[in-house]
Amino acid sequence: MSNRLPLLRRLLANKMTLTFALLALVIMLFVFVPLAKTIFSSSPATLFDTLLDAQVRGAIWLSIYTALLATLVGAVFGVPLAYILARFDFPGKRTIEGLIDVPIVIPHTAAGIALLFVFGQKFFAGKAFNLIGINFVDSVAGIVIAMLFVSIPFLIDSAKEGFKAVDVRLEKVSRTLGASPWQTFFRVTLPLAWRSILAGNIMMWARGISEFGAVMILAYHPMVASILVADRFEAYGLDYARPAAALLILVCLIIFIGLRAFTYRGAKA
Amino acid sequence: MIEVKGLSVDLGDFLLKEITFEVKQGEYYIILGPTGAGKTVLLESIAGLYPVKKGEIWLNGKEISHLEPEKRGIGVVYQDYVLFPHLSVKENIAFGLRLKGLPRQEIEATIGWLVELLNIPHLLERKPDTLSGGESQKVALARALSVKPKVLLLDEPLSALDPETREDIQHELRRIHERLNMTVIQVTHDFEEAVALGDRIAVIGEGRIMQVGTSEQVFRQPNSEFVARFAMSRNIFSGEVRDGDEECAVINVGDMQIAVASELRGKFHASIRPEDILISTEPLKSSARNCLHGTISRVDNRGATFLLTVTVPPEFICLVTRRSFEEMELGEGKEVFLTFKASAVHVF
Numbered sequence: 001m002s003n004r005l006p007l008l009r010r011l012l013a014n015k016m017t018l019t020f021a022l023l024a025l026v027i028m029l030f031v032f033v034p035l036a037k038t039i040f041s042s043s044p045a046t047l048f049d050t051l052l053d054a055q056v057r058g059a060i061w062l063s064i065y066t067a068l069l070a071t072l073v074g075a076v077f078g079v080p081l082a083y084i085l086a087r088f089d090f091p092g093k094r095t096i097e098g099l100i101d102v103p104i105v106i107p108h109t110a111a112g113i114a115l116l117f118v119f120g121q122k123f124f125a126g127k128a129f130n131l132i133g134i135n136f137v138d139s140v141a142g143i144v145i146a147m148l149f150v151s152i153p154f155l156i157d158s159a160k161e162g163f164k165a166v167d168v169r170l171e172k173v174s175r176t177l178g179a180s181p182w183q184t185f186f187r188v189t190l191p192l193a194w195r196s197i198l199a200g201n202i203m204m205w206a207r208g209i210s211e212f213g214a215v216m217i218l219a220y221h222p223m224v225a226s227i228l229v230a231d232r233f234e235a236y237g238l239d240y241a242r243p244a245a246a247l248l249i250l251v252c253l254i255i256f257i258g259l260r261a262f263t264y265r266g267a268k269a
Numbered sequence: 270m271i272e273v274k275g276l277s278v279d280l281g282d283f284l285l286k287e288i289t290f291e292v293k294q295g296e297y298y299i300i301l302g303p304t305g306a307g308k309t310v311l312l313e314s315i316a317g318l319y320p321v322k323k324g325e326i327w328l329n330g331k332e333i334s335h336l337e338p339e340k341r342g343i344g345v346v347y348q349d350y351v352l353f354p355h356l357s358v359k360e361n362i363a364f365g366l367r368l369k370g371l372p373r374q375e376i377e378a379t380i381g382w383l384v385e386l387l388n389i390p391h392l393l394e395r396k397p398d399t400l401s402g403g404e405s406q407k408v409a410l411a412r413a414l415s416v417k418p419k420v421l422l423l424d425e426p427l428s429a430l431d432p433e434t435r436e437d438i439q440h441e442l443r444r445i446h447e448r449l450n451m452t453v454i455q456v457t458h459d460f461e462e463a464v465a466l467g468d469r470i471a472v473i474g475e476g477r478i479m480q481v482g483t484s485e486q487v488f489r490q491p492n493s494e495f496v497a498r499f500a501m502s503r504n505i506f507s508g509e510v511r512d513g514d515e516e517c518a519v520i521n522v523g524d525m526q527i528a529v530a531s532e533l534r535g536k537f538h539a540s541i542r543p544e545d546i547l548i549s550t551e552p553l554k555s556s557a558r559n560c561l562h563g564t565i566s567r568v569d570n571r572g573a574t575f576l577l578t579v580t581v582p583p584e585f586i587c588l589v590t591r592r593s594f595e596e597m598e599l600g601e602g603k604e605v606f607l608t609f610k611a612s613a614v615h616v617f
Binding site: 173187 | 313316317318337338339341343344345347351353354355364365368369412413415416418
């Protein structure tokens with residue numbers, strides 16, 4: 001069995017795989033080296049000191065929970081849309097699918113401006129929400145909608161693929177066995193699609209934490225972690241920004257490796 | 270009793286036009302038609318899984334055309350089983366029972382009864398992806414029967430199975446139908462299946478029902494070119510299979526005895542493909558066990574081939590090429606000999 005041979009021997013076996021291996025190595029180094037260098041160039045003591053910095057801790061915590069809020073709101077409204085896109089064909093469906101992905105491709109500062117035009121205090125939605133005491137400029141709510149806007153495509157796309165992978169006849173059989181549409185969704189569709197939906201949620205959450213541009217336009221304050229890092233870099237330079245950046249990378253790594261492991265174990269069970 | 274009245278479905282690629290038929294209580298009703306004739310859509314319409322735009326469906330005197338599927342009491346079994354992959358066999362069968370909110374003992378009792386009926390108690394704890402095709406189809410049947418449906422719809426339930434398993438499941442279907450006096454509507458493209466199982470057969474094609482009748486009526490008196498083509502693709506006989514004088518078993522068809530290679534004994538059907546019958550003007554000496562003498566009563570020109578109807582009796586449909594037809598100077602009224610191997614006869 002050639003598959004039993006060490007990876008290196010298999011890659012060296014011909015010029016094609018050898019070329020691919022070299023190209024792959026370049027891109028892997030490109031991603032891994034800056035990450036590793038940022039983390040390891042700060043001594044553990046410096047990192048610990050940074051962790052004691054209340055402003056840094058506050059910013060990281062703010063990033064984590066605003067992204068979580070955005071993800072929850074996204075799930076409530078996005079999962080139903082994903083289901084409809086997966087199950088029904090209708091005119092204009094492709095247009096909707098295309099528009100949903102627009103936030104991925106536009107500059108996020110532009111996305112922030114667009115949001116400001118709707119949720120700013122002078123504009124309709126902004127005024128409406130103001131009546132119930134929610135203000136989107138320089139507020140937690142503003143951070144949440146900025147993150148929601150730019151990261152919702154990840155959740156919808158992933159959930160949609162998950163729903164598509166569930167044979168529609170499973171739902172049909174469920175109905176003939178006496179299940180209502182709601183019961184069918186919660187007993188058949190959701191248990192079969194949850195892994196993709198959860199993966200979409202994780203992606204959205206991660207994307208939310210890393211968001212900078214749109215958040216900066218809507219809510220520079222209170223400062224989320226990404227803005228804090230930029231703020232320190234601007235004001236005091238690289239050496240001062242680095243420990244905060246390292247900490248942010250570490251926190252994200254720990255969370256996402258943990259969640260990945262969790263969903264992977266679920267996949268095997 | 271279930272009645273379908275003037276049901277029409279437009280699916281873009283094909284149409285079902287004014288489909289009308291009725292199935293009696295306890296009847297095994299076969300809808301026979303080529304692949305792509307809209308048979309699955311027809312079944313899904315009856316089950317309420319496909320919206321009815323034109324026409325009516327009545328069940329036991331009540332119109333159910335627009336009733337939700339969960340309120341119809343109509344079970345469905347698909348060709349490829351469609352078991353819930355995230356549930357064990359037991360949970361699959363219990364799915365509908367749990368929805369009814371029945372007490373635990375009652376659910377256990379029903380599951381126990383169903384697995385006994387289908388002979389699958391050993392599968393209860395397994396997951397669907399570990400089951401063979403035949404096992405999966407039995408579980409799918411048990412699941413459909415669990416909620417005591419008034420009608421059972423079977424969508425090509427045997428087509429995905431290997432021949433041996435197919436006979437096994439076919440046997441199960443007949444047994445369940447008889448024991449539970451279950452009304453069954455089964456769609457299939459395989460007419461041996463139709464003949465073996467159906468009390469009545471409806472032949473569907475070109476978007477409508479072409480003919481309805483017992484298997485004898487449909488295959489002996491096809492009312493249209495379409496049905497005839499379907500019927501003529503095999504010779505089908507019914508008779509009693511018993512031990513013959515020599516090593517071989519025989520099936521009695523009228524006054525004729527045809528040698529067959531089969532372990533089955535009793536009342537069965539036999540089929541022979543028209544292309545498996547050799548035509549000659551003199552009796553042939555060969556290893557084939559069957560050599561019959563008859564008269565050509567009809568010739569159908571199919572272009573490169575000819576379909577001959579040879580009256581022995583009974584009537585046999587035989588296929589010859591144009592070249593053979595011309596070289597042997599065949600024609601209506603000509604006396605010929607039919608030769609075929611016992612192993613070319615499929616008993617079912």
